[in-house]
Amino acid sequence: xxxxxxxxxxxxxxxxxxxxxxxxxxxxxxxxxxxxxxxxxxxxxxxxxxxxxxxxxxxxxxxxxxxxxxxxxxxxxxxxxxxxxxxxxxxxxxxxxxxxxxxxxxxxxxxxxxxxxxxxxxxxxxxxxxxxxxxxxxxxxxxxxxxxxxxxxxxxxxxxxxxxxxxxxxxxxxxxxxxxxxxxxxxxxxxxxxxxxxxxxxxxxxxxxxxxxxxxxxxxxxxxxxxxxxxxxxxxxxxxxxxxxxxxxxxxxxxxxxxxxxxxx
Amino acid sequence: xxxxxxxxxxxxxxxxxxxxxxxxxxxxxxxxxxxxxxxxxxxxxxxxxxxxxxxxxxxxxxxxxxxxxxxxxxxxxxxxxxxxxxxxxxxxxxxxxxxxxxxxxxxxxxxxxxxxxxxxxxxxxxxxxxxxxxxxxxxxxxxxxxxxxxxxxxxxxxxxxxxxxxxxxxxxxxxxxxxxxxxxxxxxxxxxxxxxxxxxxxxxxxxxxxxxxxxxxxxxxxxxxxxxxxxxxxxxxxxxxxxxxxxxxxxxxxxxxxxxxxxxxxxxxxxxxxxxxxxxxxxxxxxxxxxxxxxxxxxxxxxxxxxxxx
Ligand SMILES: Nc1ncnc2c1ncn2[C@@H]1O[C@H](COP(=O)(O)OP(=O)(O)OP(=O)(O)O)[C@@H](O)[C@H]1O
Ligand SMILES: [Mg+2]
Numbered sequence: 348x349x350x351x352x353x354x355x356x357x358x359x360x361x362x363x364x365x366x367x368x369x370x371x372x373x374x375x376x377x378x379x380x381x382x383x384x385x386x387x388x389x390x391x392x393x394x395x396x397x398x399x400x401x402x403x404x405x406x407x408x409x410x411x412x413x414x415x416x417x418x419x420x421x422x423x424x425x426x427x428x429x430x431x432x433x434x435x436x437x438x439x440x441x442x443x444x445x446x447x448x449x450x451x452x453x454x455x456x457x458x459x460x461x462x463x464x465x466x467x468x469x470x471x472x473x474x475x476x477x478x479x480x481x482x483x484x485x486x487x488x489x490x491x492x493x494x495x496x497x498x499x500x501x502x503x504x505x506x507x508x509x510x511x512x513x514x515x516x517x518x519x520x521x522x523x524x525x526x527x528x529x530x531x532x533x534x535x536x537x538x539x540x541x542x543x544x545x546x547x548x549x550x551x552x553x554x555x556x557x558x559x560x561x562x563x564x565x566x567x568x569x570x571x572x573x574x575x576x577x578x579x580x581x582x583x584x585x586x587x588x589x590x591x592x593x594x595x596x597x598x599x600x601x602x603x604x605x606x607x608x609x610x611x612x
Numbered sequence: 613x614x615x616x617x618x619x620x621x622x623x624x625x626x627x628x629x630x631x632x633x634x635x636x637x638x639x640x641x642x643x644x645x646x647x648x649x650x651x652x653x654x655x656x657x658x659x660x661x662x663x664x665x666x667x668x669x670x671x672x673x674x675x676x677x678x679x680x681x682x683x684x685x686x687x688x689x690x691x692x693x694x695x696x697x698x699x700x701x702x703x704x705x706x707x708x709x710x711x712x713x714x715x716x717x718x719x720x721x722x723x724x725x726x727x728x729x730x731x732x733x734x735x736x737x738x739x740x741x742x743x744x745x746x747x748x749x750x751x752x753x754x755x756x757x758x759x760x761x762x763x764x765x766x767x768x769x770x771x772x773x774x775x776x777x778x779x780x781x782x783x784x785x786x787x788x789x790x791x792x793x794x795x796x797x798x799x800x801x802x803x804x805x806x807x808x809x810x811x812x813x814x815x816x817x818x819x820x821x822x823x824x825x826x827x828x829x830x831x832x833x834x835x836x837x838x839x840x841x842x843x844x845x846x847x848x849x850x851x852x853x854x855x856x857x858x859x860x861x862x863x864x865x866x867x868x869x870x871x872x873x874x875x876x877x878x879x880x881x882x883x884x885x886x887x888x889x890x891x892x893x894x895x896x897x898x899x900x901x902x903x904x905x906x907x908x909x910x911x912x913x914x915x916x917x918x919x920x921x922x
Contacts, residue, residue, distance in 0.1 A: 401807065427809035439804040441797050452797045453808045455790055461810070462818060464791035471790055514808060 354379040354518055354548050355400070355431070360409035362395055362572075369395045371572035372409070377518075377565075382540070382549045384559045387569035388593055393552040394436050396569070397520050400550075401433045402426050414517070428456075430517035434524065436552070438503040440510070442496035446487055449495055449506055450478040453513035478513070485509045485539060501532030505539070512543060519543070521551040525558055537561055560584070568592070617920050621867055625780075629773045639769045640837065645877045646776040647834040652857040652869030654826035657783050659855075660864030661792070662819050663799035667722040667851050668709065668729030669827055672702040674736065674846035676828030681748040681841040682741055691754045691762055695775070695832040702828020703821050705732075710820035714813050726848065733846045747842030751835055762836065775833050779826050784866060786822065795819055856895060859902050862909030865922050871910050 355377040362370040370392040377383045385393050398404040400411060402423040410419045413431050427433075441449050454474045455461055463470075482488045485505040490498060495506065504524060511519055524540065525533045537558055540549060544562075553559050559566060560580045568575040568583060570592040576583050583589055629646070633639045651673060658664045676698030684694035713724040736742045743749060753762035762768045786792055797805045798812050805812055835841045844850065853876065861872025876895070883891045902909065908916060915922040 403803065403806075422811070423806045424809050424811045427807055432809075433807050435803065435807075439801055439807070441800040441804065443800060444793075444796060448793065452793050455793060456809050458790075460790045461794050462791055462815075464786045464789045464818065464822065466789050466791075467785070468788040468790065468793065471793065510808070 352378060354414060355550070356412045357400070358410045358412075360396070360399055360411065361407045362392075362399055362404060363407045369572050370399060370406075373569070373572070373574055375567060375574070377548060377550055379548055380546075381564040382544050382551070382562050384563035384566045385550060385552045385569060386554070386559060386566060387575070391569040392572040393569055394522055395572075397433055397522055397552065400520060401431065427514070427516075430514075431520070432511050432514050432516035432518070433520040434507050434511055434522055436522040436526065438500065438507055440495045440503050440506055442494075444495060445491070446482065446493050446495055446498065446506055447475065447478050447491040450481050450510050450513050451475065453510045454478055456514070481509045481513055482506075484512070484542075486535065501528045501535075504528065504532070504536065508536070508539060508543070516547065518548040518550065521549065521553075523552050523554060525553065525555050533558065556584075617918070617922075618866070621922060625867070625870065626777070629777070633766065633769050639765045641877070641881060643769055643772045643837045644834070645874050646772050647830045647837060648854075648857065648877055649870040649873040650776045650779045650833070651827050651830040652854055652861065652873045653780055653783050654823045654830065655854045656858045656863065656865075656869045657786065657826070658819060658823040659858060660868075661787050661799065662795045662816065664714075664816060664820065665718075665722045665855075666713075666725040666820075666823075667848075667855070668725030668727075669823075669854050670846050670848060670850035671709065671725075671729035671732045672706060672824040672827035673831035673834070673850060674732070674841070674843075675705050676702040676831035677835045677841035677845045678736065678742055678748060680832035680835045681751045684754060684835075685748065685751045686741065691756055691836055694751075694836070695829065698832025698835070699825050699828045702831065703825035706821040706824020706828075707817070709824070710817045714816045714820065726851065729846070729851060730848065733843070733848070736843060736846050742841070742843075745843065747840050748835075749840050751839045751841070753836055753839065768837065772833055772837060775829065779829055780870070783826065786819075787866075791815070791818070853895075856899050856902070858909075860898060860906075860909055862912035862915070862922070865909065865911040865915060867922050868909050868911035875910070
């Protein structure tokens with residue numbers, strides 16, 4: 348099957364919010380084992396795409412195939428269990444659990460004891476070793492016992508990645524993993540994504556063009572819900588329609604890309 | 613999280629429970645308090661530890677009260693069977709209500725539970741065995757396991773206290789179990805819990821059934837104490853009262869609902885003779901004060917002062 352080359356495929360993926368079409372007939376194909384970036388101006392429909400892929404929203408039209416399997420109508424938790432795990436644009440952690448517990452609650456799922464309301468929580472201690480390893484991998488080992496709400500923002504994003512990795516997903520969807528981070532944190536996350544992408548597929552939304560150029564094998568540009576261009580960075584970044592879409596987009600979007608391009612030079 | 617200070621709290625609770633009747637506090641009043649404390653703890657498991665606001669918990673209290681009363685008085689079983697049957701019936705009803713309500717979030721969830729509980733109220737009103745407005749009266753306390761005479765107030769008191777403790781520690785266990793970890797995750801960030809692969813609706817349903825069954829345990833026990841199951845248990849006031857007890861004592865705290873239940877029942881007891889139906893107004897005012905300036909409740913504020921979760 349030629350299909351196996353692509354881990355994720357959508358056909359005519361469409362989402363309309365009471366008349367307003369946020370995602371419009373998107374055909375997306377993500378090659379297995381690659382880092383694929385989804386970019387586009389603010390409001391282009393990137394997050395909506397993620398919500399459709401993970402079934403947090405039901406598509407108005409179109410199909411989604413993951414590993415050759417139609418997942419269009421599956422429940423979101425079931426999709427996650429298949430190995431397609433997402434992160435969120437705004438950091439998603441469990442604020443009043445410790446950093447270690449955040450990762451552990453992800454590890455816990457596969458143990459099959461998550462419904463065991465009569466067992467002492469101490470049975471979870473055997474997951475601590477693995478949880479710590481995952482935390483070390485994102486430089487959070489020293490924070491294991493801290494309450495998550497007290498972490499600085501960049502650390503929370505790192506914790507989110509560690510939590511996602513705890514599920515050992517075949518494919519990760521990252522929604523702006525470097526958003527709101529300082530320079531150092533960005534570098535750290537880029538290294539981390541590169542490291543974890545070695546044996547999995549990553550689809551990420553990202554506004555920071557340095558990060559996109561640095562990491563991605565393929566880029567899909569979305570504008571007003573539709574695919575505008577696709578290809579490697581060198582190609583896409585010269586595409587006149589892409590440049591136009593960014594310049595023509597709302598103020599915030601163009602400023603953001605503009606500043607990032609300045610940074611790159 | 614579960615520091616040593618908790619054990620002092622448990623010790624104080626047990627000590628108080630054992631000694632209170634000896635110290636001369638009216639045992640029927642105490643038993644009523646323990647029943648409502650268990651009811652509030654069961655409710656807290658749902659609202660405080662899972663984030664689900666049910667506004668129909670009176671349904672579970674009442675179904676268990678009626679079933680226990682019916683089992684003991686009309687069918688002639690011993691008190692232990694009455695309590696068991698009551699608790700189970702509340703669990704089953706919890707499964708039915710939960711299945712219907714859990715797909716809805718927030719205020720819709722609360723409204724559906726309220727609507728279902730109201731429907732049940734009218735069912736009780738119409739049915740023969742409940743005695744309608746008069747209630748199901750004259751439930752004999754009987755002999756526990758055929759051995760212990762429960763018409764003796766002291767015996768009954770220690771049974772009620774033991775039932776409360778069993779429920780209380782079961783809830784504590786649930787909160788700290790692997791299941792409890794998932795509940796906390798759901799409460800703190802439901803979309804994230806879903807994205808980790810948890811079918812959150814199933815977890816919510818299980819905790820809803822647990823909460824309903826434990827509320828039922830409280831209701832069935834209460835029938836034994838008052839030898840009566842009545843419509844008061846099914847009225848929406850009751851659903852509101854348990855919210856008030858939990859909020860006043862401290863939502864999401866271990867001891868809060870117990871304190872809340874004692875304060876509310878105590879106030880009702882003290883005020884009922886003096887101010888009559890004004891008692892409802894006073895409860896309302898307490899509720900408003902609680903929501904406006906006293907968000908954490910009594911135990912929650914105390915915990916903040918001591919910098920420890922209680
Ligand atoms: N639930 C919703 N109801 C109505 N409109 C929505 C909803 N979710 C998103 N939209 C709209 O769909 C469009 C696409 O939004 P989306 O969040 O997918 O953009 P995005 O590409 O992720 O933007 P950003 O870069 O700012 O994150 C926006 O115009 C947004 O207002
Ligand atoms: Mg977005």
